[in-house]
Amino acid sequence: xxxxxxxxxxxxxxxxxxxxxxxxxxxxxxxxxxxxxxxxxxxxxxxxxxxxxxxxxxxxxxxxxxxxxxxxxxxxxxxxxxxxxxxxxxxxxxxxxxxxxxxxxxxxxxxxxxxxxxxxxxxxxxxxxxxxxxxxxxxxxxxxxxxxxxxxxxxxxxxxxxxxxxxxxxxxxxxxxxxxxxxxxxxxxxxxxxxxxxxxxxxxxxxxxxxxxxxxxxxxxxxxxxxxxx
Numbered sequence: 677x678x679x680x681x682x683x684x685x686x687x688x689x690x691x692x693x694x695x696x697x698x699x700x701x702x703x704x705x706x707x708x709x710x711x712x713x714x715x716x717x718x719x720x721x722x723x724x725x726x727x728x729x730x731x732x733x734x735x736x737x738x739x740x741x742x743x744x745x746x747x748x749x750x751x752x753x754x755x756x757x758x759x760x761x762x763x764x765x766x767x768x769x770x771x772x773x774x775x776x777x778x779x780x781x782x783x784x785x786x787x788x789x790x791x792x793x794x795x796x797x798x799x800x801x802x803x804x805x806x807x808x809x810x811x812x813x814x815x816x817x818x819x820x821x822x823x824x825x826x827x828x829x830x831x832x833x834x835x836x837x838x839x840x841x842x843x844x845x846x847x848x849x850x851x852x853x854x855x856x857x858x859x860x861x862x863x864x865x866x867x868x869x870x871x872x873x874x875x876x877x878x879x880x881x882x883x884x885x886x887x888x889x890x891x892x893x894x895x896x897x898x899x900x901x902x903x904x905x906x
Contacts, residue, residue, distance in 0.1 A: 712806075712836060719890055720775040722836045723850065725870060728806040730835040731856055738841055742801070742861035745792035752840050755826060758782040758790075763823060765846040766889075766904045767853060768882055774904060775890040779844050780827030784817040787824065787860075797862035802843065805856040810869040812845070812852060814862075821846050821903065824857075846903040848880040 713727040733752050741747035761783055768774035784800075793814070800817060803809045816822070823844045826833050833839035838855025845853050851871045872878050884898050889906065896906050 710835070715836075717836075720777070720837065721769065721771075721773060721890065723769065723771075724806055724855070725808045726806055731805050731840060731858075733832070733840040736840050736858070738857060738860070740787065740791055740860045742863055743794040743797035744862050745794065746790070748791055752826065755782065755824075755841065758786050761823060762827075763821065765821060765823075765844060766906070767844065767846070767850050768887060768904060770849040770851060770876065772886065773888045773890055778829050779823055779825045780830070781823045781825040781841075781844075784822055784824060788814075788818075791862075793862055796864045799863050799866050801859075801861040801863050801867060802854045802857055803859040803861075804854055805858050808854060808870055810852060810854045811863075811867040812843075813866070816845070816848075819845075819847070845880075847882060847901075849877075849882055851876060852880040 710730040711727050712724055712730050713722070714724060715722040736752060738750040738752075738755065739747075740750065759782060760780060762778060762780045764776060764778045766774050766776040797814060799811050799813055801809065801811050825838070825842050825844050826840060828834060828837055828839075833842060835856070838853075838857075841857045842855040843853045843857065851869070866878075868878070869876075881901055882898065882903070883901055887896050887898055887904065888894075889896050892906070896904070898904060
């Protein structure tokens with residue numbers, strides 16, 4: 677065997693060793709992708725309607741269309757350019773627990789003014805990265821305490837709590853505050869949201885009763901409808 681044949685043989689053997697390793701590395705990388713699942717974490721539970729892969733904020737987009745004059749697709753950085761608002765409010769789950777946080781984002785009206793709603797637009801259909809969906813009346817979205825959120829407690833909204841973008845409606849149960857939003861479509865007629873197909877209230881307004889505030893580690897009584905005052 678001359679030198680040229682020897683080099684050729686070594687090259688073939690090297691490729692044979694490297695390719696399986698590369699293939700296995702790719703498989704391992706695929707296996708360790710982050711999955712978002714329900715978890716009872718201290719201070720703030722994590723809830724999704726099904727497990728799904730987390731979203732890369734750098735590649736994520738928010739598509740807005742339907743009955744509006746200027747349909748548009750937003751990146752996260754473009755949403756950061758909108759007028760920023762913050763508020764401390766409680767997110768109450770229909771499971772009878774709640775937790776409070778400081779939220780940062782923009783008011784729905786800011787978005788509506790940018791895309792210019794047509795007069796026929798009465799409801800907003802929202803869809804999430806995990807295929808969860810909701811219908812919410814435009815009038816409800818224009819109420820003072822409603823916020824599209826991309827920050828939680830002064831840091832980017834974590835994926836486990838609905839990042840890059842979620843909705844917060846403090847007067848309604850958490851299933852109306854859709855998480856990991858990817859699409860918004862203005863429509864004329866109301867529809868049935870995911871959980872409402874299983875008997876949940878279509879309106880979703882919080883009702884009087886008892887609640888366990890995770891952040892306070894205490895039971896609280898709700899004496900009236902709407903946003904909790906604790």
